[in-house]
Amino acid sequence: MNATILLIEDNEQNRYLATFLLEKNGHTVIPACDGPQGIEAAGRLLPHLILLDIQLPSMDGYAVARALRNNPALADTPVVAVTSYAMPGDREKALAAGCNGYVEKPINPDTFVAEIEHYLNHHGKGHAHEN
Amino acid sequence: MILIPSLTRAILRIILPYVVLAGLWILLSDRLLGFLPLDAAALTQWSIYKGLAFVLITALLLYTLLRAELGARMCDQAALLQSEERLRLLGDNLPDSYVYQYTHDKDGTPRFLYLSTGVERLHGIKVEDVLRDAGLLHRQIDPELLPEFQAAESASLRNRTDFMMEMRMRRADGQWRWMRVCSRPRCIGDGQLVWDGVATDISERKQTEAALLELNVLLEQRVAARTTELAAAKEIAETADQLKSAFLATMSHELRTPLNSIIGFTGILLQELAGPLNAEQRKQLTMVRDSSRHLLDLINDVLDISKIEAGQLKIHREPVDVRASILKVVGLVKPLAEKKNLALNVALAPAVGALISDPRRIEQILLNLLNNAIKFTEKGTVTLTAGLAQAALRISVEDTGIGIKPEDLSKLFVPFRQIDSGLSRQHEGTGLGLAICRRLTELLGGEIHATSDWGKGSVFTLTLPRDESEVL
Numbered sequence: 001m002n003a004t005i006l007l008i009e010d011n012e013q014n015r016y017l018a019t020f021l022l023e024k025n026g027h028t029v030i031p032a033c034d035g036p037q038g039i040e041a042a043g044r045l046l047p048h049l050i051l052l053d054i055q056l057p058s059m060d061g062y063a064v065a066r067a068l069r070n071n072p073a074l075a076d077t078p079v080v081a082v083t084s085y086a087m088p089g090d091r092e093k094a095l096a097a098g099c100n101g102y103v104e105k106p107i108n109p110d111t112f113v114a115e116i117e118h119y120l121n122h123h124g125k126g127h128a129h130e131n
Numbered sequence: 132m133i134l135i136p137s138l139t140r141a142i143l144r145i146i147l148p149y150v151v152l153a154g155l156w157i158l159l160s161d162r163l164l165g166f167l168p169l170d171a172a173a174l175t176q177w178s179i180y181k182g183l184a185f186v187l188i189t190a191l192l193l194y195t196l197l198r199a200e201l202g203a204r205m206c207d208q209a210a211l212l213q214s215e216e217r218l219r220l221l222g223d224n225l226p227d228s229y230v231y232q233y234t235h236d237k238d239g240t241p242r243f244l245y246l247s248t249g250v251e252r253l254h255g256i257k258v259e260d261v262l263r264d265a266g267l268l269h270r271q272i273d274p275e276l277l278p279e280f281q282a283a284e285s286a287s288l289r290n291r292t293d294f295m296m297e298m299r300m301r302r303a304d305g306q307w308r309w310m311r312v313c314s315r316p317r318c319i320g321d322g323q324l325v326w327d328g329v330a331t332d333i334s335e336r337k338q339t340e341a342a343l344l345e346l347n348v349l350l351e352q353r354v355a356a357r358t359t360e361l362a363a364a365k366e367i368a369e370t371a372d373q374l375k376s377a378f379l380a381t382m383s384h385e386l387r388t389p390l391n392s393i394i395g396f397t398g399i400l401l402q403e404l405a406g407p408l409n410a411e412q413r414k415q416l417t418m419v420r421d422s423s424r425h426l427l428d429l430i431n432d433v434l435d436i437s438k439i440e441a442g443q444l445k446i447h448r449e450p451v452d453v454r455a456s457i458l459k460v461v462g463l464v465k466p467l468a469e470k471k472n473l474a475l476n477v478a479l480a481p482a483v484g485a486l487i488s489d490p491r492r493i494e495q496i497l498l499n500l501l502n503n504a505i506k507f508t509e510k511g512t513v514t515l516t517a518g519l520a521q522a523a524l525r526i527s528v529e530d531t532g533i534g535i536k537p538e539d540l541s542k543l544f545v546p547f548r549q550i551d552s553g554l555s556r557q558h559e560g561t562g563l564g565l566a567i568c569r570r571l572t573e574l575l576g577g578e579i580h581a582t583s584d585w586g587k588g589s590v591f592t593l594t595l596p597r598d599e600s601e602v603l
Contacts, residue, residue: 014388014392014395024399
């Protein structure tokens with residue numbers, strides 16, 4: 001399945017890494033460098049899935065997740081948190097903010113794509129506009 | 132009024148005996164004379180003697196009776212005086228107190244009917260002066276308390292209830308004293324009331340009370356001050372704790388972000404997604420990947436132990452299927468054992484079932500123990516045995532590896548103390564695994580022990596309480 005995935009990640013190398021892995025596996029990646037950009041792109045492009053870094057400058061991932069969930073057009077779009085946080089309660093906080101799942105950094109390149117595709121298959125297809 | 136009983140007594144004791152004697156005399160004496168053989172002249176003579184004898188006997192009788200009566204009267208008088216004296220002494224001798232009787236005249240003027248002499252000691256006014264003018268005493272009351280005094284007195288008058296008041300009074304010598312005055316009213320006819328009362332100097336008690344009150348206020352101030360200090364200290368501690376948590380989170384993030392790139396891109400290269408690799412490139416990149424994974428383990432372990440030390444690692448108690456947990460962990464390490472051609476045996480007693488604990492932590496401990504056993508064993512077997520011992524679950528991991536020297540056994544569970552620096556290069560590890568195991572075990576309310584035969588193998592034994600109530 002060829003999916004459009006919005007990647008909200010401020011670290012350039014991490015963005016490149018995830019983009020490379022996903023695109024090599026046939027998906028289309030829309031990059032966004034911070035929360036506001038990501039929210040704007042999500043509303044405009046309605047991707048199949050949103051990968052969301054939690055530690056972002058100015059607006060953190062929890063706030064971004066809540067903002068995304070406030071958009072009815074994105075109600076069925078899976079949001080997967082990608083974060084290096086491993087402090088107690090982080091997982092619960094991400095889920096409470098509206099994320100559907102949680103992938104811990106550092107990502108495992110051997111399993112990362114399969115994990116993301118799992119969320120794509122289990123949360124239905126979004127409303128991506130095929131351009 | 133007092134005369135009535137004594138008159139009755141006089142009638143009974145004097146007049147009645149006289150009437151009886153005189154009556155009997157008149158009735159019987161002439162008949163007695165008639166029995167005597169006397170002529171008329173002699174009879175007249177005898178009658179005169181009889182009359183004289185009557186007067187004499189009567190006088191004697193009256194004398195005797197009067198004497199007895201007067202004696203009794205004097206005795207009564209003495210007893211009365213004694214009783215009065217006793218009451219007076221009692222009233223006058225009351226320590227720091229005096230007793231009184233008090234009334235309102237018909238026109239409403241207050242008047243004392245009686246006062247014991249204590250009033251002179253306590254108020255500096257003579258009893259007779261107060262008896263003449265009750266105002267002398269009333270004018271000593273603190274003017275501020277006068278309305279309260281008047282209200283209390285009218286209430287007692289109106290409701291016929293006890294009067295009770297503590298009042299500040301200024302003695303004749305100018306000294307202020309506290310008096311506790313209480314009295315009970317009783318009716319003496321036509322609506323007039325008399326209060327029987329006692330007044331006591333309570334200045335010392337008042338002073339103690341005031342001192343106590345002051346002490347209380349002081350204590351309250353001190354408690355408030357200390358509470359503020361503690362709150363500030365708590366805030367500082369909490370801020371420090373938050374800083375520590377934030378530091379751990381940041382450090383974890385900052386260390387993992389570059390690792391994310393290293394592990395990620397090495398993985399991509401090894402997957403040959405970016406192009407084919409030759410054998411040497413593959414070998415070196417595998418080394419990079421293994422080292423970065425080791426670094427990640429190290430970061431995870433440091434983070435774990437920091438979380439435990441900071442009290443941030445929470446234990447989530449739930450029913451644990453021990454059997455399933457053990458098999459899950461064994462499944463995870465099985466590839467490692469197979470890679471080294473080691474036999475991995477599992478012996479679970481049938482009684483091993485469920486207990487209340489934290490499954491994730493139990494699995495973390497077992498994974499550590501099994502990884503260690505496989506890591507330090509070159510040939511032979513690694514055996515996991517689980518069984519029940521009294522109220523505990525006991526899981527042992529036994530290996531046929533290099534073993535531990537007796538002197539090193541005690542250092543095993545200390546952070547960053549991997550035994551023998553020579554070995555640590557060969558057997559890569561963070562040196563934190565067993566320290567984490569011990570701390571986790573303690574959090575679960577259990578114990579962990581190691582025994583070893585150097586050169587032959589080691590046994591690590593984990594004991595966990597089965598009943599949650601035994602774990603605090």
